Amino acid sequence: xDGEPAGDGRATSESPDHGDAIRAVLSELxxxxxxxxxRARGGDATLTxxxxxxxxxxxxxxxxxxxxxxRHLHLDRSTxxxxxxxxxxxxxxxxxxxxxxAQGLHVTDAGRRALRSSRSAHEAGLRERLAGWPTDDIExxxxxxxxxxxxxx
Numbered sequence: 001x002d003g004e005p006a007g008d009g010r011a012t013s014e015s016p017d018h019g020d021a022i023r024a025v026l027s028e029l030x031x032x033x034x035x036x037x038x039r040a041r042g043g044d045a046t047l048t049x050x051x052x053x054x055x056x057x058x059x060x061x062x063x064x065x066x067x068x069x070x071r072h073l074h075l076d077r078s079t080x081x082x083x084x085x086x087x088x089x090x091x092x093x094x095x096x097x098x099x100x101x102a103q104g105l106h107v108t109d110a111g112r113r114a115l116r117s118s119r120s121a122h123e124a125g126l127r128e129r130l131a132g133w134p135t136d137d138i139e140x141x142x143x144x145x146x147x148x149x150x151x152x153x
Contacts, residue, residue: 047118055115063104
C-alpha cells in the first residue's frame with residue numbers, strides 16, 4: 001500500500017519518510033555544491049564546477065560540438081554556447097572547423113593545466129572532508145553517487 005514502509009521496513013517512494021530523505025539529499029548536495037563554488041572562487045587556478053565539468057567533457061570527447069554537449073547534459077544550446085564562449089575567451093577550449101561538421105571543440109594546453117589545477121583543488125577539499133572516513137565508506141559514497149548519476153532523466 002502506498003505511503004507505508006516496504007515489507008522489509010524501508011520507506012517506499014510514496015511514504016512521507018521517502019520525501020524527507022529526498023529533501024535531505026537535496027540539502028546535502030546543495031552544501032557540497034556551495035563549498036565547491038567557494039573553493040573555486042578562492043583561487044584563480046580553480047575552475048567553477050560548471051567550467052570544470054565542461055572542460056573535462058571536452059577533454060574526454062575531443063571534437064564534441066556545443067549541440068552534442070547540450071544534448072548530453074539535457075540543457076538548452078544557448079546556455080551551453082554561453083558557457084563555452086567564456087571558456088573560449090579565456091583560452092581554455094578552442095573550436096576547430098572540421099570538414100562537413102559543426103565546430104568541434106578541443107581543450108587547449110591552458111585548459112588542460114586549468115583542469116589539472118582545478119581537479120587538485122577539488123580533490124584536496126574532498127580529502128580534507130573525508131579525512132578519517134574508512135575507505136569502505138568512501139567507496140560506498142562513490143558507488144551511490146554513480147548510481148544517482150546514472151539514473152535516467
